[in-house]
Structure formats: structure tokens, C-alpha cells
Amino acid sequence: GQNIDQPTEMTATEGAIVQINCTYQTSGFNGLFWYQQHAGEAPTFLSYNVLDGLEEKGRFSSFLSRSKGYSYLLLKELQMKDSASYLCAVRVGDTNAGKSTFGDGTTLTVKP
């Protein structure tokens, strides 16, 4: 089976840095996604890691360690609009398969 763990809630201050962790236990790992979901809206893609290491994309960075079953999403220079739920999802199956298993999400609240 698949098991993905993320903290339920986090709070941070505008302008600060926050790290959202995700640990997973899956079979047939083929990559890890992070999605952002604002309240009442659909998830939108943030990042994809398939190899170990850090991927940087503007204010957002994502890290993966396959041997540890661990990833984190790093958000820098937090803005109020970053208040949202952040979903970790693991892609499993054949190389070209698209099926992903999602964690329950981390609700981030950014305070002034």
C-alpha cells in the first residue's frame, strides 16, 4: 500500500521562510509532486522531483531524498497569498503511468 504523511497545519509570518515536510512509504516510486490548493479552488502544480536533490523555482524549492522517503517544500519570502493547502503526491507504477497517491495536505496560514 501507499502511505504519505504531512503535518496537518502550519503557521508562519509574512516575509519568513517555511518548510513543509512529507514522508512516504510506497512501492513503485516514480517521482514526487507538490501541489498548491487555495480554499474552494482546484489544486495547481508547483513542483516535481524524480531524482534526489533540490529543485528551485523562484520563491519555492522542493527537495527529495529517495533513500529516506522524504521530501520538503520550502517557501521563501512568504506572502499572504501563500496561505493555502499544500499537497504532497507520489507517482507510482510503470514509467509512463500517471497514477498518484496524495497526502492529506498541510494547511499553511500566513500571518501579517
Add this chain to the structure above:
Amino acid sequence: NAGVTQTPKFRVLKTGQSMTLLCAQDMNHEYMYWYRQDPGMGLRLIHYSVGEGTTAKGEVPDGYNVSRLKKQNFLLGLESAAPSQTSVYFCASSYSEFAGEYEQYFGPGTRLTVT
């Protein structure tokens, strides 16, 4: 490009009624998915499709059926709605052979209430 669209956006059903949710994508994606999202929970996969004419069960398939007669459309059916099926339903699509992308693109969601 409309991306992924879903019809309807909202629906209220009575227990035992049936309905079909329609999902359409214009990105020529091979894979399509139906998820449900309940408060405080992540997305749970109901059914998915890896190509036209194919479907497969996800984590929570009971009480739902799907069809993918055309590549761009993925239909989710509820034959006899139950209050436990009250949820927000998201359709998503992914993977274009040419683009080599694996991330999923989501529709805006359908808010279904079963009374």
C-alpha cells in the same frame, strides 16, 4: 485553451437518484482521473483512465462507474446516490507523449450534496 472543464459546478441530489458528471480536456492528454475530496482529507482516486476506451479502479471505486469513449472526455456516473457521496469531485488529466509532462491539471470541481 480551456484546460480541464467540469459540468456541472454544483448539484443537489436526493438519495437514490442518479447523475453523470462530465469532464473534458483539450490538452490531448492520455490519462484522466476522477477524485473526491472530503473536508480535512486529501484527494482520493475513484477511477482513472490511461487511454481512450480504458478505465481502471482507484482507491474508492464503489458506487461509481466511468466511461471514456472519446480521448477528451471522461464521465463519472453515480447510479444510486447516497449521503456518503456528498463531496467535492475533481477531474484531472495528465501526460502528453510529446510534452513528456506528468503533472496533473485539475478541473474546477463539482460540489455534490446528497440529501
